Amino acid sequence: MPPRVVVLAGINGAGKTTASRELLADTLRIPTFVNADVIARGLNGLNPEGQAVRAGRIMLAQLHDLAARREDFAFETTLAARTYAGWLASLRAAGYEVYLYYYWLWAPELAIARVAERVQSGGHFVPDDTIRQRYSRSVQNFFDLYRPLADLWEVYDNTHGSRRLIAFGSIDEELIVDETVWHAFQRSCRRD
Template identity: 70%
Template sequence: MPRVVVLAGINGAGKTTASQDLLTRVLEIPTFVNADAIARGLNGLNPEAEAFRAGRIMLQQMDRLAEQRESFAFETTLAARTYASWLGDLRIAGYEVYLFYYWLESPELAIGRVASRVKSGGHFVPDDTIRQRYSRSVRNFFELYRQHADVWEVNENSFGDKRLIGCGFANDYLEVVDPDRWAAFERSQNHG
């Protein structure tokens, strides 16, 4: 059965870093479709200028992989509704959907991480964009995306050591591993 793995969370939450070990060694996913990497390939000096085109290419690659029934992974902030019905369609078509959400306790922490990433040559995301995406991302996890995942987990990555705080299967099962941090995660959908 083919699998799609969604690495989700706000900018700076550690999605790309987490993908390296998780996808290759743990889940053995052969293809990671990453809009940031595509943008760097299009324009290594100014990848932000290619963000829109890279996003289109990413969607085309994912559609092609799904048509070929290949297993693959991608990352997203979940701030948009873009993938929700598509993931539901993939499940109906026989895909197993895994959703790994990486949460930070505040948009300010995300902004600081992105600023550090930029100093190391990473791509920039405006502070206002991060603030706008923050609560919407968490809200969309609860309202749209969780129900389309066969397996999901939420990891807090605020302190540099990823910690599982909750996991489950679609909307049918929920195990809260860290009740205090899970409650903070739930509250963050109303941040700002």
């Protein structure tokens, strides 16, 4: 069986970390989950936001180390940047299977509210403007950069706190489960 890399994607507050617990351990049996937020809290539990850049570097080093050892692993990202596209393409070329799970919310305001709740519970803060900027860019990058690299992809509507599959597919196949929500997901993408 080829090694697998699992990408848990979606805007801040979409529920990636929460979904990872069941998906990675129970469903996919992926032993290693690399999360920059957890790394940042480990570096400075009182000010994890101040450790974001350092945590990101540590995360990248861990990801590259796992890939060099050809291990199965997972990580989470907003997909708001192109950071991982080239690297995932090279992993595929080296025999990795890429699984992409995207958790979507109907509006950036919901993400902002969820992040605020997380902060009240001791979680890390993300500025409202950053969330708004990332929201449509994340969906755009899903379509333009990351979905074409995925051997398997699934998109969930996580607006109401319980994941609801809206579409899934592979590199050359797309199956829509909920047309209405899928079209709303597509429209939430900004085409620059």
